[in-house]
Amino acid sequence: xxxxLFNELPRPTFRWLRVNHTPASLWGxxxxxxxxxxxxxxxxxxxxxxxxxLVNENYKGANSEALCQLIDTAEAYRxxxxxxxxxVIGIRIDGxxxxxxxxxxxxxxxxxxxxxxxxxxxxxxxxxxxxLNEYVVNADAKVVVKKVNLLGSTLQHIExxxxxxxxxxxxxxxxxxxxxxxxxLHYEHDLQGEACKIVHDIAYLGNKDQKFDISMxxxxxxxxxxxDIHTLGALSDRAKKSFxxxxxxxxxxxxxxxxxEDTCLLLDPTVKSISLPLxxxxxxxxxxxxxxSAGQIDANKLFYLMSRGFSEVEAKHMIVESMIRPIIDRIxxxxxxxxxxxxxxxxx
Amino acid sequence: MEQRKKTQLxxxxxxxxxxxxxxxxxxxxxxxxxxxxxREIWANKKEPEWMLEFRLKSLxxxxxxxxxxxxxxxxxxxxxxxxxxxxxKVDMKEDWNEVPEDIKNTFDxxxxxxxxxxxxxxxxxxxxxxxxxxxxxxxxxxxxxxxTDIETALHEHEDIVKQYWMTxxxxxxxxxxxxxxxxxxGGSFVYVPAGVQVDIPLQSYFxxxxxxxxQFEHTMIIVEEGAKVHFIEGCSAPKYDISNLHAGAVxxxxxxxxxxxxxxxxxWSKNMYxxxxxxxxxxxxxxxEWVSGSFGxxxxxxxxxxxxxGEGAHAEFTGVTxxxxxxxxxxxxxxxxxxxxxxxxxxxKSISKSGGAAIYRGLLKIGPNAEHAKATVxxxxxxxxxxxxxxxxxxxxxxNDNVDLGHEAKIGRISDEAIFYLMTRGISEEEARAMLxxxxxxxxxxxxxxxxxxxxxxxxxxxxxxxxx
Numbered sequence: 083x084x085x086x087l088f089n090e091l092p093r094p095t096f097r098w099l100r101v102n103h104t105p106a107s108l109w110g111x112x113x114x115x116x117x118x119x120x121x122x123x124x125x126x127x128x129x130x131x132x133x134x135x136l137v138n139e140n141y142k143g144a145n146s147e148a149l150c151q152l153i154d155t156a157e158a159y160r161x162x163x164x165x166x167x168x169x170v171i172g173i174r175i176d177g178x179x180x181x182x183x184x185x186x187x188x189x190x191x192x193x194x195x196x197x198x199x200x201x202x203x204x205x206x207x208x209x210x211x212x213x214l215n216e217y218v219v220n221a222d223a224k225v226v227v228k229k230v231n232l233l234g235s236t237l238q239h240i241e242x243x244x245x246x247x248x249x250x251x252x253x254x255x256x257x258x259x260x261x262x263x264x265x266x267l268h269y270e271h272d273l274q275g276e277a278c279k280i281v282h283d284i285a286y287l288g289n290k291d292q293k294f295d296i297s298m299x300x301x302x303x304x305x306x307x308x309x310d311i312h313t314l315g316a317l318s319d320r321a322k323k324s325f326x327x328x329x330x331x332x333x334x335x336x337x338x339x340x341x342x343e344d345t346c347l348l349l350d351p352t353v354k355s356i357s358l359p360l361x362x363x364x365x366x367x368x369x370x371x372x373x374x375s376a377g378q379i380d381a382n383k384l385f386y387l388m389s390r391g392f393s394e395v396e397a398k399h400m401i402v403e404s405m406i407r408p409i410i411d412r413i414x415x416x417x418x419x420x421x422x423x424x425x426x427x428x429x430x
Numbered sequence: 431m432e433q434r435k436k437t438q439l440x441x442x443x444x445x446x447x448x449x450x451x452x453x454x455x456x457x458x459x460x461x462x463x464x465x466x467x468x469r470e471i472w473a474n475k476k477e478p479e480w481m482l483e484f485r486l487k488s489l490x491x492x493x494x495x496x497x498x499x500x501x502x503x504x505x506x507x508x509x510x511x512x513x514x515x516x517x518x519k520v521d522m523k524e525d526w527n528e529v530p531e532d533i534k535n536t537f538d539x540x541x542x543x544x545x546x547x548x549x550x551x552x553x554x555x556x557x558x559x560x561x562x563x564x565x566x567x568x569x570x571x572x573x574x575x576x577x578t579d580i581e582t583a584l585h586e587h588e589d590i591v592k593q594y595w596m597t598x599x600x601x602x603x604x605x606x607x608x609x610x611x612x613x614x615x616g617g618s619f620v621y622v623p624a625g626v627q628v629d630i631p632l633q634s635y636f637x638x639x640x641x642x643x644x645q646f647e648h649t650m651i652i653v654e655e656g657a658k659v660h661f662i663e664g665c666s667a668p669k670y671d672i673s674n675l676h677a678g679a680v681x682x683x684x685x686x687x688x689x690x691x692x693x694x695x696x697x698w699s700k701n702m703y704x705x706x707x708x709x710x711x712x713x714x715x716x717x718x719e720w721v722s723g724s725f726g727x728x729x730x731x732x733x734x735x736x737x738x739x740g741e742g743a744h745a746e747f748t749g750v751t752x753x754x755x756x757x758x759x760x761x762x763x764x765x766x767x768x769x770x771x772x773x774x775x776x777x778x779k780s781i782s783k784s785g786g787a788a789i790y791r792g793l794l795k796i797g798p799n800a801e802h803a804k805a806t807v808x809x810x811x812x813x814x815x816x817x818x819x820x821x822x823x824x825x826x827x828x829x830n831d832n833v834d835l836g837h838e839a840k841i842g843r844i845s846d847e848a849i850f851y852l853m854t855r856g857i858s859e860e861e862a863r864a865m866l867x868x869x870x871x872x873x874x875x876x877x878x879x880x881x882x883x884x885x886x887x888x889x890x891x892x893x894x895x896x897x898x899x
């Protein structure tokens with residue numbers, strides 16, 4: 083496939099900066115893809131016919147051409163959680179071969195759902211792990227999605243995620259992104275219902291030539307809706323991170339609040355960090371904040387730890403780990419947390 | 431009950447800014463943009479041959495370049511209707527008494543001759559496409575300071591002008607830079623020799639009186655090593671029913687350990703398309719300070735850029751944008767750190783009301799060589815009603831690890847509690863809102879020269895008049 087434009091900025095800016103999108107090609111051949119295991123209550127898990135329309139037909143994903151191709155070929159699941167039910171769903175993605183998958187979650191009113199995504203494995207040849215998540219979170223439902231990416235360094239990892247939140251829906255997304263060589267993450271969250279709430283935290287750690295290209299759009303339509311984006315991570319060697327975050331307050335989203343924060347720790351002079359935290363506002367009665375920061379490890383923290391007998395390298399390890407660990411600790415599965423921590427320690 | 435006054439834009443009286451003179455000229459180029467027009471402008475101004483070559487090359491670039499996809503809608507601007515050159519009926523004078531009465535009165539009403547007497551070291555006044563008045567204090571001339579119109583500089587200091595001409599803003603930069611290169615006219619030239627401190631500001635005022643005309647003034651300021659100067663720029667035009675265009679270029683060269691403060695209040699009428707470009711390059715230990723107020727125009731695209739090329743160079747940007755009905759003001763600033771120990775502070779405020787759109791668009795780039803760079807950006811937006819728009823579109827690019835960077839932005843409205851508190855103290859709702867807006871922009875207005883701060887407060891009062899109820 084020819085070069086595609088990934089994660090296009092909803093409102094482009096100066097062209098010469100070349101940050102309005104990221105050009106890339108899809109890796110690997112388009113052979114049949116398998117390697118996904120979905121665990122949970124069988125009664126609520128069904129297959130979804132290939133080519134089923136999107137929950138939001140206007141959703142373009144990280145790249146619309148790649149998404150269309152995915153919809154037409156992906157092995158797809160529909161997970162429909164009844165109203166008031168409580169469920170835990172586990173999804174394991176094995177990156178030893180190409181993956182093209184789709185997961186559509188319909189969460190009934192007042193339901194309480196936890197979804198765990200665990201991605202690991204490595205293929206011999208460079209290939210592509212691509213999947214689409216769609217969440218329809220009905221009124222008063224609560225959803226927590228925890229994702230740990232420990233994919234191998236031969237893989238291109240593309241995630242498209244769309245979420246629709248109805249009245250008082252409460253959604254929490256936690257990402258721990260450590261693996262994959264080229265990661266395109268596209269998240270579009272549609273806050274339609276009154277008083278709905280979404281928090282999306284992403285921790286990443288990049289080294290060598292790893293790329294993390296993250297796009298997140300929070301569209302506030304409902305009154306009193308609340309969103310919070312928090313990305314934090316560290317880069318070393320020649321790793322590169324692009325964060326395109328957009329808080330979009332549409333007319334009618336009265337008394338809504340949104341915040342986004344992007345924090346990046348830079349560990350080598352050859353890293354590159356790009357941050358585009360957009361605030362778009364057509365409603366006066368809202369509070370929107372964004373913050374971005376980038377820098378080295380705090381010299382005072384380093385000095386303190388070294389004065390306690392740690393070497394400089396040990397002290398740096400501790401500081402990076404302590405930054406990412408609070409997010410890893412929220413995964414709640416001891417085995418997965420240990421695997422994530424081991425991966426983090428190996429990379430620092 | 432007393433009936434509240436609700437001002438509509440169409441009927442808004444902008445006072446002295448809207449007073450039109452009879453449209454008189456000694457020469458006017460045909461509307462549109464052709465090679466013939468470019469040659470006519472060049473011939474009319476008796477410029478050197480290399481400038482014709484430059485103008486024609488720029489025209490070629492303009493014809494080949496597309497309009498950027500990210501700028502606001504400018505479909506109301508038709509170059510076929512724009513007169514790119516309107517020569518007023520007078521040549522440049524050094525005595526206000528020699529300037530024709532109606533033009534002198536215009537600048538009198540804008541307070542320029544009065545300010546010259548009390549608080550300025552030099553004044554330039556441009557009317558349509560040409561500078562009609564220029565002066566500079568004698569003691570500055572003795573110190574080697576040059577402050578003149580750009581045409582005179584092109585003839586008397588051709589080597590300097592040629593050396594720097596559009597090197598910071600090349601015509602290939604964007605379509606309006608190319609247009610400027612092709613049809614530029616008027617503007618100021620400032621040269622401050624090494625070590626000279628110009629303690630009192632210089633001021634150029636640009637007035638566009640002609641309907642359907644374009645103003646393409648070129649400002650070039652060179653501040654040599656260890657020198658210091660404060661330059662003030664004012665712009666205004668009366669309102670017409672047809673579109674006007676402003677595509678000026680400001681090139682600032684701040685050498686090692688030099689300091690330049692560049693203050694602007696842009697108060698164009700609301701039929702103006704303001705597609706202006708400003709850029710500064712700063713040497714070792716030098717400082718560029720931008721103070722910018724954007725009030726007028728239908729559409730503005732204005733992002734003053736600071737290129738910090740010398741070790742320890744510093745940039746400061748303080749800006750306010752006020753967008754009212756029918757206005758789309760896309761403004762902001764760009765800072766590029768290219769050397770170690772460079773620092774920058776950006777403080778931007780915007781206000782939108784009555785359906786106006788205020789956009790902050792910025793760039794903060796820290797290159798691979800800018801070790802120990804420090805940068806802070808703060809953007810605050812205030813929306814005064816539910817039909818307006820306020821967007822913040824920053825880009826932050828970091829290419830080395832040894833930096834300290836912070837960026838903050840927030841959007842909100844005037845707090846009901848603050849209005850209630852002021853009203854309990856006997857202040858009307860309208861005045862309470864105006865007080866809070868003035869307080870919001872106070873960090874900017876205190877950086878402006880007094881008469882400009884007063885002008886800005888008057889503009890805010892004018893914009894807010896009748897906005898309650």
